[in-house]
Amino acid sequence: MIIPYLHINNIKLKFKIFCPVLSAIIFLVASMPASAQKTWSLTKCIDHAVNNNIDLSITRNNVETQQINLQESKAALFPDLNLGSQVNMNFGRNIDPNTNDVTFNQTMQNYYWVNSSVDIFRGLVKTNTIRFNSYLLAANREGALFAKNQLIFKILSSYYTVLYSSGLVDVARNQVSLSEKQIQRMEKFVEVGRESILTVQELESQHASDKLSLTRAENLYNKTLLELKQLLRLDAGTLFEIDTIARLPISPEPVPDVDSLYHEAVNTLPQIRQQQLLYQASVKDLAVAKGFISPRIFVTGGYSTNFFDGAEMTFSKQLENNQNQWVNMGISIPVFNNAMVHSKIKRKRIAVSNQQLKLEKERETLYTEIWKAVDALRSAENEYRSAVELNRFSKLSLKNMATKMEKGLAGTTDYDVAKQRYTSAQATLLKAKLIYIMRKQMLKFYRKGNWKHLYE
Missing domain, CATH: 2.20.200 (Outer membrane efflux proteins (OEP))
Structure with missing residues (x-):
């Protein structure tokens, strides 16, 4: 009866020690921030940035200010x-x-x-002021959308940069793994007398070089991740990791025509609508200035x-x-006001002309951007196809070189050259793939005027 009694006491003692430890572990896990437990997708990064960006908050305040100006101009119609x-x-x-x-x-x-x-009656000054403020309010809203689109593009670029640097880390790790496997294989050949110990030493030197490349790739990844965190306005101590599952296979799509894409974009993009509204506002501002010539x-x-x-x-x-x-x-x-009214009218006419030129310049800039984007998409598609072939043949070349080295038909230098060529091909393929995806996303943006397709 003594042994069972001691056994039961031992279990009770272990249970008393284990409970506080388990409670502490549960508390630490529960107190960890959500960002430390989940990865961030592209859409989650965009939503967080849109809700926390200071510049966007300023544009929203500008819209509210212009809303107040419009209400004030409408109230001016009533008697005081x-x-x-x-x-x-x-x-x-x-x-x-x-x-x-x-x-x-x-x-x-x-x-x-x-x-x-x-x-x-006052020369329709108050009525034209209401229309002027209405156009300015609409222009500010379009400006807020334009600022939002610019922020999303920055997030998209930074996110794909992190994906690229993360892919480079994977490539570097694969190279380290290949070096380790090759060293193990050569050590077995040395044991049976088929290879010299010098071959193993050369492979170990290459392995050290591969580990250095891995360290540099990890440093680049941490740097790009830090830049994305700063863009999202996250704290320095926040654990943050992006969703690398987003790197999905891509399929080629037909490249749209420049002119047809431009005609779609010119009617949907907020920066064009903003300039159109600012031009209409300048016309009403000129009408307000002319109204002060008439009797009151x-x-x-x-x-x-x-x-x-x-x-x-x-x-x-x-x-x-x-x-x-x-x-x-x-x-x-009004008979004579020191030429103040007529001078103001002349300045407003010049402002209308300048705003019309800005609208024309914005349209030309958009056409140039779309032209370059379409050409860049074609180039990215061709580069991606070439990178796929280069990666396939470089991988095959490395495999053949490893076989030759095992048979004594090639040295470690030849193997290292083949491995470096394969590493470069992997990095080139990753870069070409991400650039191709980015170019496709840009053309969809020009067609729809927003980034909603990223949520599809």
Whole structure:
């Protein structure tokens, strides 16, 4: 009975020790940030950047500011309304308001008034100001979309750069693995007397060089990953890893025509619509300036009353007896304002011309970009096909060279040259593949005017 009792106590002791350790492990895992437990896909990076980018927040604030300007210009159509009160204390010689006689007594008067005014006609200045602010609001919204597209492109470029550097790390690791396997194979040949120990030493030197290449590739990967984290505004201590599963096979697609793609893009891209709206806004701004040449017809009206402390009537009775209402209608005709109005009109005409030139320049820039993008896609497709063939033949060449070295028909130098050629071919294929994917994404962007296809 002693042995079972000791066994049970031993189990209880182990359980008491294991429970706190297990609890600590569960707590640490639960307290780890989500970014440390999950990889980031391209769309997740984009969503995070769009929601946390400072420049985009500024553009949103600019849109809200212009919305306020539009509301203010609409409110200017309504009459204004003002309330007021004034107290006058007179000492020494003054006029008694009750008798209009000169008096030297201290007097006090209290005035109350309400007045309002409205423009009946002012050269459509207020109406054109509303349209001007409406165009500016729409232009700011398009500008916000343009800024968003630029940010997404930066994220896309940085993300694919990290994918490329990650692929280089994989290539370098494969080369280290090949070197280790070749060393093990040669060591067996040395044991049976088929190879010299010098061959193994040369392979070990190549293995050390491959490990150095791996270290450099890992450093490049960490650098590009850091740049992406900074673009996403993540903390330095945040564990971050991208989803390398996104490197999927690609299939060639027909290259679109430059002119047809341009006609699609010119009607969808926000930077073109922004310039069009800014041009329309400049036209309305010119109309506002011209409106100040025309006469201004206005109406004003009001109500007032007052109280005098020296009167025999009560406060309420005085307010009732001293009531005064008025309505005025007038016209103001600008004759000469030191050429300010005409000079402003001339400047606005120049602004309209400049905005039209900016719109034309933006269209030409877009056409040039699309032309280059289509040509770059063709080049990337051809380069990708060549890289696939180069990688296939380089891999076959390395395999044949390894067989020759085992048979004594080739030396370690020849094997190292073949291995380096295969390494270069792998890196070239990876780069060509990612560039080809990027070029295809750009053409889809020009066609749709946004990056929604990245979520498909």
